[in-house]
Amino acid sequence: MLFDGEPQPAVLPPCDHYAGSEKLMRKSLALQAQLGPVFDITLDCEDGAQVGHEAEHAELVASLVGGEDDRFGRVGVRIHDFNHRAWRDDVRIILRHAKRAPAFITLPKIRSVFDAAEMVAFIEASRCEFGVARPIPCHLLVETHGALAEVFELAALPGVESLSFGLMDFVSAHNGAIPDSAMRSPGQFDHPLVRRAKLEIAAACHAHGKVPSHNVSTEVRDMNIVANDATRARSEFGYTRMWSIHPDQVKPIVEAFSPRAEEISLAAEILLGAQRAQWGPTRHGDTLHDRASYRYYWSVLRRAHATGQTMPDECAPLFAAPDGGVAA
Known part of the structure; x- marks a missing residue:
């Protein structure tokens, strides 16, 4: 109703936690089991693999994806970059041996839209070859001059x-x-060239309905700094997701990107009133609302839903799909 039938942008868990060694991978899976699917895990075949042992590392990753400790299906993988000899082997080993497909595959050091398109196509072809039922989403890492110059084209892929x-x-x-x-x-957050890069990536993502994911915070002791980084990434730069490289970073990142209780309450009141008005214009307090603002408040509830926030019971019908399931 609010989007005129157009597909809505994906809402992903707000934290993407990276783990490269077997010890850290298993520790991350245990933390996810404890906290729930409010954050994703990326098992790293790039920086996590020892030189010359790429295949063995990919096999380790494959054994964990879809295994008994992967309870929620929110475990992805990062493969090697386009210029590395192992990236195709990473894909084939993981899709061949994993008990289920990874939630996503991250492609690092993208240098051009042509490189990205070839990697995405290879993943899709391999997915079909190995009988994986659903397409596997790809996450692209923008960290080169070439990728930034073509960031809108990358987001459109x-x-x-x-x-x-x-x-x-x-x-x-x-x-x-x-x-x-x-x-x-x-x-x-202050250097002009870095600010420009962050803003270009976020703008490209929002223009094409993709999720902008912010870089890591290198702070691993003072979680107030991590929380502040996440808050600035969300409120000043328009990011809806952020990397984590230490288990202690997960909670402050999730909290920073999660809607506050008062935001959820306001969004629920406005949308329930809109629903009663058949999505025509309404007034809430001294403010008028229509479908433009309804779309914003719907995004608040979707983010609350994705982060496991408590919502009023009256909101349940808003998440009911036409077939009786749960809407995205």
């Missing part, structure tokens, strides 16, 4: 669900022209 910003590689690609202070806070 079919099969792409999310774009992530790779801060460290992006800064390094400038060969010292950007100081290392831009790799951490507050510099990462």
